[in-house]
Amino acid sequence: MSAQHRDRSRAAAIAPFLWLGLFFLFPFLLVLRLSLSDIALAVPPYAPQLDLSAGVDGVREFLAALDFETYGRLGGDRLYLAAYLSSMRIAAISTGILLLIGYPIAYAMVRCPPAARRALVLAVILPFWTSFLIRIYAWIAILKPAGLLNAALGAVGVAPLNLLNAALGAVGLAPLNLLNTEAAVHIGLVYAYLPFMVLPLYAVLERQPAELLEAAADLGCTPVQAFWRVTFPMSLPGVAAGALLCFIPMVGEFVVPDLLGGSQTLMLGKVIWTEFFANRDWPTASAVAVALIVTLIVPLTLFQRQQQRLLEGGR
Amino acid sequence: MDPGADGAVTDGRLNIGAIRSSFAPWEDPAAEPLVRFEKVTKRFGSVTAVNAVDLAIYEREFFALLGPSGCGKTTLMRLLAGFETPDEGRVWLGDNDLSDDPPHRRPVHLMFQSYALFPHLTVEQNVAFGLKQQKLPKGEIADRVAEMVALVRLEGMERRRPDQLSGGQRQRVALARALAPRPQVLLLDEPLAALDRKLREETQFELMAIQQRLGMTFMIVTHDQDEAMVLADRIAVMQAGEIVQVGRPTEIYEAPVSRYVADFIGDVNLFEAAAVSAEEGETRFAGPDSPGGYLASTDEGVVLDGGLYLAVRPEKMVMHLDPPPEGPNRLAGKVLDIGYLGDWTTYVVGLESGRTVRAARANSARLVERPVGWDDPVWLTFAPDAAVVLTR
Numbered sequence: 081m082s083a084q085h086r087d088r089s090r091a092a093a094i095a096p097f098l099w100l101g102l103f104f105l106f107p108f109l110l111v112l113r114l115s116l117s118d119i120a121l122a123v124p125p126y127a128p129q130l131d132l133s134a135g136v137d138g139v140r141e142f143l144a145a146l147d148f149e150t151y152g153r154l155g156g157d158r159l160y161l162a163a164y165l166s167s168m169r170i171a172a173i174s175t176g177i178l179l180l181i182g183y184p185i186a187y188a189m190v191r192c193p194p195a196a197r198r199a200l201v202l203a204v205i206l207p208f209w210t211s212f213l214i215r216i217y218a219w220i221a222i223l224k225p226a227g228l229l230n231a232a233l234g235a236v237g238v239a240p241l242n243l244l245n246a247a248l249g250a251v252g253l254a255p256l257n258l259l260n261t262e263a264a265v266h267i268g269l270v271y272a273y274l275p276f277m278v279l280p281l282y283a284v285l286e287r288q289p290a291e292l293l294e295a296a297a298d299l300g301c302t303p304v305q306a307f308w309r310v311t312f313p314m315s316l317p318g319v320a321a322g323a324l325l326c327f328i329p330m331v332g333e334f335v336v337p338d339l340l341g342g343s344q345t346l347m348l349g350k351v352i353w354t355e356f357f358a359n360r361d362w363p364t365a366s367a368v369a370v371a372l373i374v375t376l377i378v379p380l381t382l383f384q385r386q387q388q389r390l391l392e393g394g395r
Numbered sequence: 396m397d398p399g400a401d402g403a404v405t406d407g408r409l410n411i412g413a414i415r416s417s418f419a420p421w422e423d424p425a426a427e428p429l430v431r432f433e434k435v436t437k438r439f440g441s442v443t444a445v446n447a448v449d450l451a452i453y454e455r456e457f458f459a460l461l462g463p464s465g466c467g468k469t470t471l472m473r474l475l476a477g478f479e480t481p482d483e484g485r486v487w488l489g490d491n492d493l494s495d496d497p498p499h500r501r502p503v504h505l506m507f508q509s510y511a512l513f514p515h516l517t518v519e520q521n522v523a524f525g526l527k528q529q530k531l532p533k534g535e536i537a538d539r540v541a542e543m544v545a546l547v548r549l550e551g552m553e554r555r556r557p558d559q560l561s562g563g564q565r566q567r568v569a570l571a572r573a574l575a576p577r578p579q580v581l582l583l584d585e586p587l588a589a590l591d592r593k594l595r596e597e598t599q600f601e602l603m604a605i606q607q608r609l610g611m612t613f614m615i616v617t618h619d620q621d622e623a624m625v626l627a628d629r630i631a632v633m634q635a636g637e638i639v640q641v642g643r644p645t646e647i648y649e650a651p652v653s654r655y656v657a658d659f660i661g662d663v664n665l666f667e668a669a670a671v672s673a674e675e676g677e678t679r680f681a682g683p684d685s686p687g688g689y690l691a692s693t694d695e696g697v698v699l700d701g702g703l704y705l706a707v708r709p710e711k712m713v714m715h716l717d718p719p720p721e722g723p724n725r726l727a728g729k730v731l732d733i734g735y736l737g738d739w740t741t742y743v744v745g746l747e748s749g750r751t752v753r754a755a756r757a758n759s760a761r762l763v764e765r766p767v768g769w770d771d772p773v774w775l776t777f778a779p780d781a782a783v784v785l786t787r
């Protein structure tokens with residue numbers, strides 16, 4: 081191997097780290113530093129500021145002023161813990177719903193003839209061609225009390241609607257008004273993240289040789305048994321990939337709970353936004369963000385390991 | 396029923412040859428076949444993959460399907476395994492009509508050409524797959540798996556996954572997996588195609604030993620005529636969806652029914668001939684390639700007519716460097732090509748008629764005193780009983 085070649089391959093190996101350092105680690109360190117600062121009535125609204133003109137003393141002074149006080153406040157205030165738990169719960173439930181909906185879709189896609197398959201994959205990613213914000217906004221029009229959903233239900237007949245509302249009323253719910261409820265958040269999340277669930281599932285299912293199902297049938301499996309003994313276990317890497325790919329960003333999701341969830345739905349994304357823009361409390365917002373990232377490192381590592389295994393298995 | 400318990404084994408060693416030579420249920424009119432194809436036809440669109448096939452396979456038989464690519468071998472097996480349903484005809488297993496049973500209800504297992512091992516399961520779990528499906532008790536499954544793993548000599552690899560095995564090891568896992576549930580018939584679709592020659596030969600003998608030991612019925616598909624000859628009790632030669640001949644390897648080789656079969660199994664020289672006179676057990680023929688005509692042993696009467704062929708195997712040709720006496724079965728020509736194969740040398744001889752003929756000689760001596768060279772004039776003769784008369 082020539083020296084030049086070696087240099088080039090070393091550069092290629094360093095490039096991803098450079099990318100990560102520049103676009104993940106550096107911003108993360110900025111946020112971390114913010115979270116260790118104190119709120120201040122100034123521009124920018126936090127202290128201390130690093131004064132490099134004061135030389136080493138300036139740096140020392142700066143470091144001395146950093147503290148974990150904000151985190152202490154986070155731990156003390158029930159609101160943050162509640163938002164954190166509720167985010168996890170909502171993301172977990174939505175991930176479950178996504179799996180239940182996404183798996184049959186991916187499975188059906190794989191069973192289609194190849195030409196139809198390509199069209200269906202395109203259909204799955206088609207929504208990405210319009211703005212995410214607009215698509216979520218459209219759901220408001222569907223879900224609001226005088227919206228499309230209720231109109232459609234009304235068109236089917238007032239009787240079933242009344243019946244439904246009576247039932248809802250009996251269990252203490254308002255007449256079918258999904259907007260600004262947690263249900264609306266689930267609808268929005270499932271809608272928005274469905275492609276991220278379907279595509280990894282589709283990828284693993286499509287790679288499965290049809291012959292394996294014949295082998296299972298040959299060894300005595302009915303089609304249903306063959307699904308549970310071969311198809312499903314073999315698709316678990318895709319299930320894990322899809323679940324993590326949806327769960328991780330959904331925990332910090334802001335747009336969907338903000339537009340569809342109303343004021344009662346408590347999610348971290350909204351908390352961070354409020355702290356930053358409404359309260360101008362940058363250190364608290366940063367501390368919430370850091371806490372979120374730190375807890376997500378566990379599923380992120382899992383996801384990364386899963387991908388690694390998927391790549392190795394797919395040789 | 397435990398077919399492995401009796402018969403083939405005597406103090407742990409097998410005498411396959413002895414068992415083989417006495418095994419011929421197809422000659423016994425009272426014997427009931429285990430598998431019976433009855434006028435089975437399968438079409439794919441305009442292609443008739445299997446055409447009105449009648450076939451009977453007997454218990455404990457090692458049956459080979461031989462034929463060129465696309466002649467319908469795999470389709471015939473898939474019809475028996477249940478992955479295809481016949482358009483016409485019936486498939487029987489003993490007294491049961493299998494034709495409409497789905498694959499999972501047939502006591503017939505297929506060893507797939509590509510092995511189709513379950514990649515998410517270990518060797519052990521792969522082998523146990525069919526046993527679990529039979530809902531055997533756990534202990535029995537474990538015993539049977541251990542037995543199968545030992546049979547295909549994969550001890551120590553039980554916990555590996557298929558992607559951690561070599562091609563030959565995978566093939567043995569596939570075999571063990573198909574054998575473990577003791578199918579009444581094991582179908583093997585080109586099971587050894589992926590192996591190198593040496594491993595293939597070893598495995599062929601292993602297969603025979605396993606089949607004898609377990610007393611099972613095997614049906615194997617192969618492209619490789621040598622493999623079929625080595626393994627099978629009987630061979631069926633297929634051509635374009637039809638079975639053209641069924642018989643013992645020696646019958647197929649020594650008494651092919653048509654030019655197609657003669658040509659497909661081994662090398663053969665075919666001479667156009669017209670029968671001119673019949674004598675006691677022999678018939679005289681005339682033909683363009685041999686000035687002295689031909690003399691061939693014929694047990695059955697031959698219609699005195701043209702349009703016949705004489706088939707002579709290259710190794711039954713005797714090569715002379717000095718002219719033998721004039722007479723029938725005497726061909727003169729010169730050597731056009733020599734192919735040295737180690738144990739054998741094949742010579743391509745151009746006849747005066749313009750045809751080329753193959754002759755083979757065993758290299759029994761290390762150095763021949765009069766080596767044959769290119770363009771040497773040679774004479775070929777063959778015995779009357781070396782020629783087979785073919786009408787089609």
Ligand SMILES: Nc1ncnc2c1ncn2[C@@H]1O[C@H](COP(=O)(O)OP(=O)(O)OP(=O)(O)O)[C@@H](O)[C@H]1O
Nearest residue numbers: 439442443444463464465466467468469470471618
């Ligand atoms: N599913 C199918 N659809 C359409 N045609 C098929 C199908 N399966 C087989 N055929 C056709 O049927 C014929 C017989 O195929 P088959 O696979 O049985 O051949 P084969 O003897 O096993 O050949 P090979 O030795 O190459 O495996 C071929 O002409 C093939 O193209």
Ligand SMILES: [Mg+2]
Nearest residue numbers: 468469470584
């Ligand atoms: Mg085939």
